[in-house]
Amino acid sequence: MRAGIWLIGARGSVATTSVVGALALRAGLADPVGCVTAHPALDVSALPGYGDLVFGGHDVTQDPLTKKAEQLAAAGIVPARLVQALEQDLDEVEANLRHAPAGATQAEAAALISADIKAFAARHRLDRVVVVNVSSTEPAPPRHPAHADLGTLAAAMAAPGTVLPPSSLYAYAAFDAGCSYVDFTPSTGARLPALADLAAERGLPYAGHDGKTGETLLKSVLAPMFAMRNLAVRSWSGINLLGGGDGASLTDPRANAAKTASKQRVLHETLGYAPDGDTRIDYVADIGDFKTAWDLITFDGFLGTGMCMQFTWQGCDSALAAPLVLDLARITLAAHAAGDTGPLAPLAYFFKDPLGDVDHALHAQWEALRTYLAGLAAETGGGR
Numbered sequence: 001m002r003a004g005i006w007l008i009g010a011r012g013s014v015a016t017t018s019v020v021g022a023l024a025l026r027a028g029l030a031d032p033v034g035c036v037t038a039h040p041a042l043d044v045s046a047l048p049g050y051g052d053l054v055f056g057g058h059d060v061t062q063d064p065l066t067k068k069a070e071q072l073a074a075a076g077i078v079p080a081r082l083v084q085a086l087e088q089d090l091d092e093v094e095a096n097l098r099h100a101p102a103g104a105t106q107a108e109a110a111a112l113i114s115a116d117i118k119a120f121a122a123r124h125r126l127d128r129v130v131v132v133n134v135s136s137t138e139p140a141p142p143r144h145p146a147h148a149d150l151g152t153l154a155a156a157m158a159a160p161g162t163v164l165p166p167s168s169l170y171a172y173a174a175f176d177a178g179c180s181y182v183d184f185t186p187s188t189g190a191r192l193p194a195l196a197d198l199a200a201e202r203g204l205p206y207a208g209h210d211g212k213t214g215e216t217l218l219k220s221v222l223a224p225m226f227a228m229r230n231l232a233v234r235s236w237s238g239i240n241l242l243g244g245g246d247g248a249s250l251t252d253p254r255a256n257a258a259k260t261a262s263k264q265r266v267l268h269e270t271l272g273y274a275p276d277g278d279t280r281i282d283y284v285a286d287i288g289d290f291k292t293a294w295d296l297i298t299f300d301g302f303l304g305t306g307m308c309m310q311f312t313w314q315g316c317d318s319a320l321a322a323p324l325v326l327d328l329a330r331i332t333l334a335a336h337a338a339g340d341t342g343p344l345a346p347l348a349y350f351f352k353d354p355l356g357d358v359d360h361a362l363h364a365q366w367e368a369l370r371t372y373l374a375g376l377a378a379e380t381g382g383g384r
Contacts, residue, residue, distance in 0.1 A: 009135030010057025139254030
């Protein structure tokens, strides 16, 4: 399978780290540490290999991809030796990047986005393309009547004005181009009835939302532990310090609210109730793409004895996210090849706020993922 990955936010830190990582894996210059699909318990024979992947994308900035990679190397996020060794490959990806188009209407903008993706697929003779949103978190949009009905949406998009938030506009354009879609952000994306109808009409799969890379990953492990041990969690509060472009975007209170809501959902879904406390995200420019999360959990044990647990998570957001982006893209491409349509609930393992009615405990999500990949392998006989 020769396949394309079209990145929304293609010159950002996560996208650039993903591209550098995929090129390094293809060249045998790195090991797949952090790639879930490298786990020996998973059958990934249906997935396209790294050598089968071609990258392209849209961004609002026009700084060369190599320059961004060099900045990430200077910050200690990717090895400088890889950027130097892969300079020619990065230039080839740069040739596939396009400035995010704008139109007089959202219908026109969607058509321009779709045309860029179709031209990319034709130029490289790709069997299929997955569009992956790794752009900055956007505020949750107000409800619009057109969101519920595909026909009404199309008519509304043809008139001046904003009907869809950017992530949903790209989901619309992806489906219109015959592509699957993955939203690695907490933005709205394909999570609208009209877009679900469009995906069904075109027979396309999609996945999301909000990649589970750090603090929430730990919540999805620890919350089931408290539930299974029948310990009553009284409060769970977290403070997140984040720099970089994503951190800067979260200084917008509306975007911040969308992100924190996504991070908190796992507690209610796993415990069966919402303990006191909340999650706070603060922007600290000086720490760049690195992040720190500190959580305090108070709980009651036998005879009401009060206890607490604290943990600190420190990591590099892009280095945590990039291998998951590659995993999700490869799995979604294989799902598309197998004829799967609609929301890919078995990919809940990767997300804070997954689509569908799913178990939020990490161990249950792992089993669902393992079973799904085995089914893909059996159905396709291996896609490589």
